[in-house]
Amino acid sequence: MTEAAAPAAPAGRARPAAMPGLPYFGGIVRMRKDPIAYLGEASRQGPVVRLGRLGRRSFYQVNDPDLVRSVMTAPRADVGMTRTSDVLGALFGESVFTMQDEAWRKRRDELQPAFRTSNLPELFDSAAGEIALTVARFEPIADARGSVDCSAAMLDLLQRMIVRMMFGVAVPETAEQLTRAFDYGLEYRQRRRWALAGLPRWFPTPANRMFDEGVARLNASIAEIIEDYRAKPPERAGLLKMLMECRDEETGAGWTDDELLAEVKTTFVAGWLTTTTAATWLFDLLGRHPEIAARVEAELDSLPSDRPLVYDDLHALEYVEDTILEAMRLFPPGWLLSRRVRRTFTLGGHRLRRNAVLLVSPYALHRDPAHWNEPDRFDPGRFRDSTHGEAHKAAFLPFGYGPRVCIGRGVAMMELKLVVATLLRRFRFTLTDTAPAKLQPVSFLRRAEPLVLAIAPR
Ligand code: HEM
Numbered sequence: 001m002t003e004a005a006a007p008a009a010p011a012g013r014a015r016p017a018a019m020p021g022l023p024y025f026g027g028i029v030r031m032r033k034d035p036i037a038y039l040g041e042a043s044r045q046g047p048v049v050r051l052g053r054l055g056r057r058s059f060y061q062v063n064d065p066d067l068v069r070s071v072m073t074a075p076r077a078d079v080g081m082t083r084t085s086d087v088l089g090a091l092f093g094e095s096v097f098t099m100q101d102e103a104w105r106k107r108r109d110e111l112q113p114a115f116r117t118s119n120l121p122e123l124f125d126s127a128a129g130e131i132a133l134t135v136a137r138f139e140p141i142a143d144a145r146g147s148v149d150c151s152a153a154m155l156d157l158l159q160r161m162i163v164r165m166m167f168g169v170a171v172p173e174t175a176e177q178l179t180r181a182f183d184y185g186l187e188y189r190q191r192r193r194w195a196l197a198g199l200p201r202w203f204p205t206p207a208n209r210m211f212d213e214g215v216a217r218l219n220a221s222i223a224e225i226i227e228d229y230r231a232k233p234p235e236r237a238g239l240l241k242m243l244m245e246c247r248d249e250e251t252g253a254g255w256t257d258d259e260l261l262a263e264v265k266t267t268f269v270a271g272w273l274t275t276t277t278a279a280t281w282l283f284d285l286l287g288r289h290p291e292i293a294a295r296v297e298a299e300l301d302s303l304p305s306d307r308p309l310v311y312d313d314l315h316a317l318e319y320v321e322d323t324i325l326e327a328m329r330l331f332p333p334g335w336l337l338s339r340r341v342r343r344t345f346t347l348g349g350h351r352l353r354r355n356a357v358l359l360v361s362p363y364a365l366h367r368d369p370a371h372w373n374e375p376d377r378f379d380p381g382r383f384r385d386s387t388h389g390e391a392h393k394a395a396f397l398p399f400g401y402g403p404r405v406c407i408g409r410g411v412a413m414m415e416l417k418l419v420v421a422t423l424l425r426r427f428r429f430t431l432t433d434t435a436p437a438k439l440q441p442v443s444f445l446r447r448a449e450p451l452v453l454a455i456a457p458r
Helices: 028-032 035-043 065-072 087-092 101-115 117-143 150-167 172-193 206-231 239-244 257-288 290-301 311-316 318-330 362-366 380-384 409-426
Strands: 048-054 057-062 079-081 147-149 337-341 345-347 350-352 357-360 427-431 439-441 445-447 452-457
Touching: 028 035, 028 048, 035 048, 035 057, 035 362, 035 439, 057 065, 065 337, 065 345, 065 357, 087 206, 087 257, 101 117, 101 239, 117 147, 117 150, 117 311, 117 409, 117 452, 147 150, 150 172, 150 239, 150 257, 150 409, 172 206, 172 257, 206 239, 206 257, 239 257, 257 290, 257 318, 257 409, 257 427, 257 445, 290 318, 290 409, 290 427, 311 409, 318 380, 318 409, 409 427
Parallel strands: 057 357
Antiparallel strands: 048 057, 079 337, 147 452, 337 357, 345 350, 427 452, 439 445
């Protein structure tokens, strides 16, 4: 048993606060209906809160940033990932996202060079190659003072960007297949996520069969791309080439096709829907806050206007960066992180048994008035204002925290800056419906309804 660092924790075996609900099962079934409200309520009950039980697993929510840090940096023998056993494990295969222990460490070390900063300019050029199409589609609509479905445009743009960054070339048909398979896979996962007693994954229900067939089709189409890529590498290097160059440090051997397949699928999903969600919320917030959009425009106007953006321009975009971070504070795409206790673990003075599930809600932490001044206000300036209460790093975790922190955060920030900077240099966007947006917390924190923006040239 290990005692995690837990400042101001009561000693002994105090019981954590519990959410009201049925005896033994607690109130976690309520989470299915409105998880954001439920987790928000639970976040105010104490540093560690028992939510209840689903099947054989007890669920706890960790609300105190020091304890969040303890969970996210706990020794792997004590606290591990939950996703290996769930649908994502089946969808991705053995990838850096689903692996644990030494196998994960080795994979993460091998993968790291592909994501190093020196590769970003190359990836930038691929991503920038895709944005011209969005600009061309928007131009006539802006000239006619029309409106655009920004959610759909971001979904399409960021999918083209990740595919082009991955393969170095556009592969529209495969991208379409990837999209369909993942849409179904993620929806299927969502349906199973809170199921009290769903049939096991191996049971041949129509939904299980459809999922397995979808994964098989997806695997076959990516295997084909890898084969083509080997036979005739495209001119521009993409992440796939960088992954193909990954080597086992000891033996010098490259990856097998199965390993490449798993990482390609993981990068596609991890790098597409997350950035899409972030970009959509960002445009929603900019459409609601013209004064902040004007400050973004002012920063963009300091760049030379007679040429398209180049990678080095991004360094000057400090306010744009803060705006992106602030949008992810209010609407973190990864709204719920989970871990599993692997052997009895003491957290904040509470003894948690093996297989307990620990939930960390970036959404709740990012809006906790104990850590943020006026937490619901969209205020990009807060990140540069030292009088703000933004002191605790583990109270801000759009990209996670600790050793499993997002490996693609540099790529994500680069893409988001490129998208905002390119589009706001050309167009002005205004929200057509200013009613508060409804949230759809599925695998990512989506906007429930399409974001429609009025568009005009600048
Ligand atoms: C705005 C965009 C993004 C957000 C908000 C985001 C968020 C996150 C978060 C919260 C985690 C940690 C999950 C956990 O601890 O359970 C994570 C992990 C990960 N992300 Fe991202 N991500 C983004 C973009 C990307 C991109 C562009 C890529 C790749 C190109 C990527 C690849 C990954 C991978 C592979 C992991 C697993 C790392 C590991 O377990 O070692 N992400 N991401």
